[in-house]
Amino acid sequence: MAVLWKAMASGLLLGVSLTLLGWRVEGQGNGRGKKEVSGDSLVYLGQDRDLWRPLIYTTANLTEIRSIKSSFQLRTFDPEGVIFYGDTKNGEDWFVLSLQDGIPLMQISKENALVSVAGGPKLNDGKWHTLEVSNHGKFVTLDVDGSTGLVVGLQSTEAGEVLSGALRLALGGILINKERMIVQFKPQMDGCVREGSWLNLSIPWEAEADELWSCYQNIRPGSYFPGTGSAIFNTSVFPFDEERGFRIELWGDFSLMDGTILSIKASQEGLMFSAVAKNDTKEVILTFREEKIIIKNSFKKLLITFLKDLLKVLPDEDESNATTLQASPASQTRYLTIWRDSRLAIGGLLGEDEDNIRSHFLTGCLEKIRVQERDLDLDLAIKDTPVSSHSCPV
Numbered sequence: 001m002a003v004l005w006k007a008m009a010s011g012l013l014l015g016v017s018l019t020l021l022g023w024r025v026e027g028q029g030n031g032r033g034k035k036e037v038s039g040d041s042l043v044y045l046g047q048d049r050d051l052w053r054p055l056i057y058t059t060a061n062l063t064e065i066r067s068i069k070s071s072f073q074l075r076t077f078d079p080e081g082v083i084f085y086g087d088t089k090n091g092e093d094w095f096v097l098s099l100q101d102g103i104p105l106m107q108i109s110k111e112n113a114l115v116s117v118a119g120g121p122k123l124n125d126g127k128w129h130t131l132e133v134s135n136h137g138k139f140v141t142l143d144v145d146g147s148t149g150l151v152v153g154l155q156s157t158e159a160g161e162v163l164s165g166a167l168r169l170a171l172g173g174i175l176i177n178k179e180r181m182i183v184q185f186k187p188q189m190d191g192c193v194r195e196g197s198w199l200n201l202s203i204p205w206e207a208e209a210d211e212l213w214s215c216y217q218n219i220r221p222g223s224y225f226p227g228t229g230s231a232i233f234n235t236s237v238f239p240f241d242e243e244r245g246f247r248i249e250l251w252g253d254f255s256l257m258d259g260t261i262l263s264i265k266a267s268q269e270g271l272m273f274s275a276v277a278k279n280d281t282k283e284v285i286l287t288f289r290e291e292k293i294i295i296k297n298s299f300k301k302l303l304i305t306f307l308k309d310l311l312k313v314l315p316d317e318d319e320s321n322a323t324t325l326q327a328s329p330a331s332q333t334r335y336l337t338i339w340r341d342s343r344l345a346i347g348g349l350l351g352e353d354e355d356n357i358r359s360h361f362l363t364g365c366l367e368k369i370r371v372q373e374r375d376l377d378l379d380l381a382i383k384d385t386p387v388s389s390h391s392c393p394v
Contacts, residue, residue, distance in 0.1 A: 036204040037212065044213040045081065045172040046190040048229075048386050054085065054173030055212070056205040059166050062088070065199050071132040072196035077221050077390040079124045080379070081189025085174040088167055094176055097133070097142075099123060100185050104131075104142055104150055107181050116182040120149025126219055126391070128194075171205075188379045190390040213386075220365075222252070222392035223346075223378050227259060227363035229385030230348025231378040235264070235339050238372045245307040246339050249370040250275075254284055254297040257364030262304075265350040266334075267341040273311075274349060275304070276360065286313055291325045308335045344371070346378065347387060365392035 037056060047055055074083065079102040087094035096107045102122035108115045121144055123129050132143040142150040168175055173187065192215035240246065250261065258279035264272050275286045277297060286293040286304075288311045299315035309332055311325045331338070343350060346369060347362040369376040378389035 034206045034208055035210060037207050038204060041205070041212055042214060043171060043193050044191075044215045045076075045083070045193065046078075046188060046388060047172075047209065047213045049173075049209070052082075052173050052178055052187050054170035054175065055209075056172070056207045057168065057170040057175070058201075058203055058205040059168050060199070060201055060203060062165055062167050064201065065167065067199040067201075069132065069134040070197060070199060071130060073128045073130050073194045074123060074191060075126065075128045075194075075215075075219075076124050076189060076191025077126045077219070078188075078190040078379070079390075080186050081191065082173055082187045083189070083191075083193070084172070085170040085176075086168060087175060088165060090166075091168075091176045094174075094180075096174060096181065098185060098187075099189070100183065104144070105183060105185070106140070106142065106150060106152055107183060108140075108152060108154065109180065110154060114182050115152060115154065117150060117152050118183075120144050124390075126221065130195075186377075186379050188389070190379075190388050216391070216393035218394040219391040220367075220394050221390065222365045222367040223369060223390065224365050224388040224392040225259070225347040225362040226386060226388075227361050229387045230260075230361060231346045231381035231387055231389075232348075232350075232383040233344045233346075233371075233376075233381055235342040235344050237380075238339075238374075240336075240339055240372070242308065242336065245305045247306075247370075247372055248304045248344075249368070249373075250302045250304075250366055251300065251368040252364065252366045254299055254302070255279075255282065257297070257362060259362035259364070260345075260347065260349040260360040261362055261366070263345045263348065263350045265343050265345075266338045267343075271350060272338070272342070273304075273306075275302075276349075277362070277364070288325050289328065289331070293323050293325065295321075295323070306339075308332050346376070346381075367392070 041056070043055065045055060049055065078099070080100050081098060083097045083099065085094065085096050094109045098105050100118060102124035103118050104120045104123065105116070105118040120142065123144070130145055134141050138153055138155050140152045140154065141148060171193070172189065178184070248262065254277055257277035259277060261275040261277055263274040266272050273288050275284060277284050282297050284295050284297050293313055295315055301316050303314040303317065305312040309327050311327065313323045315321050349360040378387055
């Protein structure tokens with residue numbers, strides 16, 4: 001088993017070479033409904049798919065493995081998500097490298113024993129970091145930018161086994177039930193991988209998507225909406241203070257936005273609120289029930305507060321420019337019920353039924369989103385379509 005683990009541990013290290021120049025990678029069909037991509041394909045880990053499903057994956061014969069070291073570069077502002085996964089024995093022994101709170105986290109299952117170790121520097125600073133994972137006898141080592149960041153010691157009481165069977169590798173997801181991991185975390189990662197080298201293998205990878213999304217050449221913190229997607233939340237997940245109301249804060253250059261920034265719809269009712277940026281008229285139009293507020297789009301922060309008897313809109317924290325709208329008596333009666341049973345969409349206009357999202361998607365970057373004075377992580381949305389949750393192009 002020790003020999004088998006050595007091959008597995010060193011082999012579960014992916015790297016995908018890419019140049020972030022805005023192009024996409026085309027795949028070749030393999031006759032099985034999947035696309036083959038070369039190991040040096042451009043890879044954006046946040047591509048839309050089932051939460052835990054790998055972005056690309058491959059299978060190698062353990063007898064073909066000659067290398068005991070792999071390396072790649074990672075760039076992200078996202079504090080959490082899967083980087084790569086590998087296993088042998090069809091998932092009985094497995095390895096996962098991820099980030100949690102921006103720190104590398106390695107989880108390993110071997111001979112039904114589970115090991116979890118986290119440590120090293122925070123990597124979610126938006127800079128490229130070189131990660132190298134290697135095997136040294138009983139230890140698996142993760143080096144970050146040339147310095148040792150994490151070491152895991154493993155020793156089996158069983159005799160070494162002959163190297164045989166398949167080694168499965170996956171990028172951006174896992175091939176086992178997530179409940180088998182010691183530390184649970186959110187799998188999606190808004191990040192990119194490049195300049196990878198692993199195991200000296202040249203076998204092709206498979207991707208179910210027709211093409212892999214590109215990575216932006218330069219990024220900054222924020223959530224980017226490309227005009228094709230939004231993120232939807234249940235308002236019931238947010239803490240509520242009746243006296244302070246329901247507060248939503250949005251940061252960004254609103255003069256560069258176009259489309260629906262925010263919409264809210266109560267269950268079994270029509271659209272309650274929307275904020276729409278009109279780039280052609282240089283305005284932001286806020287609609288509350290049947291009333292409208294129109295403001296010039298030159299501000300960089302917008303605070304929207306829903307109280308029992310009114311709506312308050314405050315651009316750039318300037319009280320002299322504050323605008324209020326009175327709530328109807330019927331709305332006041334249903335005030336608490338509305339915030340316990342509504343949906344909130346960032347970047348799209350909610351439709352007639354709760355699962356429908358209309359067009360009018362947002363194009364632009366929201367540098368920060370806060371709901372009830374807490375930063376909003378778009379990775380937690382109950383439903384989303386293509387949005388870069390933690391980065392915007394520069």
